[in-house]
Amino acid sequence: MLTAANIRKTFGGLVAIDGVDLEIGRGEIVGLIGPNGAGKTTLFNTITGMLEPEEGTDITFNGEDLVSLETHEIARTGLLRTFQIVRVFDEMTVFENAVAGAMFGTEESISREQAEERAREVLAFVGLEDKSEMKAGSLPIAQQKQLELARTVASDPDLVLLDEIASGLTPGEIEELSDTIRRLRDDRGISVFWIEHIMDAIMGTADRIIVLKSGQKIAEGTPEDIRNNKAVTEAYLGADDA
Ligand SMILES: Nc1ncnc2c1ncn2[C@@H]1O[C@H](COP(=O)(O)OP(=O)(O)O)[C@@H](O)[C@H]1O
Ligand SMILES: [Mg+2]
Structure with a gap:
C-alpha cells in the first residue's frame, strides 16, 4: 500500500532522515518508535508532503508517486494524518x-x-x-x-498516520484509544502507521514496529522482537528522554 525507498531529509547540515526504507501493507497497524529527535515526525511530514524530501527519495501509495504531489493531493489519495x-x-x-x-x-x-x-x-x-x-x-x-x-x-x-496520539492521556484513556485504533482496522479496514512514545499502548496494539534512531531504521519486527532487541534497548538507554 505505502512503499518508501531511501527517504532522506536534511535541515541545513543536519541529516534528519538518513535513507529509510519502509512498507505498510493493507490492514496493518505499524508502530514507529525511537528516542526524541530520532526523526519520526519528520518522516511523517515527508510522507505527507509537508516537507520536501531530498532527491532520490521514492514514496508511492496505492501505486501513486507521492513525492511529486502536494499535501492536499496526497490526502485525496487516501492518506491522512493527525498531529503531535x-x-x-x-x-x-x-x-x-x-x-x-x-x-x-x-x-x-x-x-x-x-x-x-x-x-x-x-x-x-x-x-x-x-x-x-x-x-x-x-x-x-x-x-x-x-x-x-x-x-x-x-x-x-485508506491509511492514517498518527503522531503521538496517546501522549497526555490517562491509562484508562489510552486503553480506550488503543481499542478505537484496533477497530479502525478491524471494522473499517483502515491501515495505521502510528508514532508513539507510550510503549505499552503501541506494544499491545501494533502488528509490527519500526525503530528509528538518528534518522536511521535500527530495527523492525513484532513487538516481541523489539522488546528483546539489544540495539533498541541501548538506543533508549542512551537517549536523554528515555
Ligand atoms: N523544520 C525543521 N527545521 C530544522 N530542524 C528540524 C525541523 N524539524 C525537525 N528538525 C530536527 O530534525 C530532527 C528530528 O526531529 P523530529 O522529526 O521532530 O523527531 P521526533 O519526532 O522523532 O522526536 C531533530 O534534530 C529536530 O531538531
Ligand atoms: Mg515527533
Whole structure:
C-alpha cells in the first residue's frame, strides 16, 4: 500500500532522515518508535508532503508517486494524518469539526446531508456523540485527540498516520484509544502507521514496529522482537528522554 525507498531529509547540515526504507501493507497497524529527535515526525511530514524530501527519495501509495504531489493531493489519495500538537477547529462545535472532515474527504463529491450523516457516525465510533454541540476547544485534550481522529476517519482514508496520539492521556484513556485504533482496522479496514512514545499502548496494539534512531531504521519486527532487541534497548538507554 505505502512503499518508501531511501527517504532522506536534511535541515541545513543536519541529516534528519538518513535513507529509510519502509512498507505498510493493507490492514496493518505499524508502530514507529525511537528516542526524541530520532526523526519520526519528520518522516511523517515527508510522507505527507509537508516537507520536501531530498532527491532520490521514492514514496508511492496505492501505486501513486507521492513525492511529486502536494499535501492536499496526497490526502485525496487516501492518506491522512493527525498531529503531535492536536489541531482541531477550537471555535467550531465537535459536530462541525467532523462535518469538515467528511466534506474534505477523499471522495469526489459528498452532499451536506451525507457529510452530516457521516459526521454523526464517526463521532459515535470514537464515543463523542454526546459532545456534538460543544465547542471543540472546550474539550479536554484526550477528547480533542479523539475528535481529530474522528475528523480524519470522516474523510474515509485508506491509511492514517498518527503522531503521538496517546501522549497526555490517562491509562484508562489510552486503553480506550488503543481499542478505537484496533477497530479502525478491524471494522473499517483502515491501515495505521502510528508514532508513539507510550510503549505499552503501541506494544499491545501494533502488528509490527519500526525503530528509528538518528534518522536511521535500527530495527523492525513484532513487538516481541523489539522488546528483546539489544540495539533498541541501548538506543533508549542512551537517549536523554528515555
Ligand atoms: N523544520 C525543521 N527545521 C530544522 N530542524 C528540524 C525541523 N524539524 C525537525 N528538525 C530536527 O530534525 C530532527 C528530528 O526531529 P523530529 O522529526 O521532530 O523527531 P521526533 O519526532 O522523532 O522526536 C531533530 O534534530 C529536530 O531538531
Ligand atoms: Mg515527533
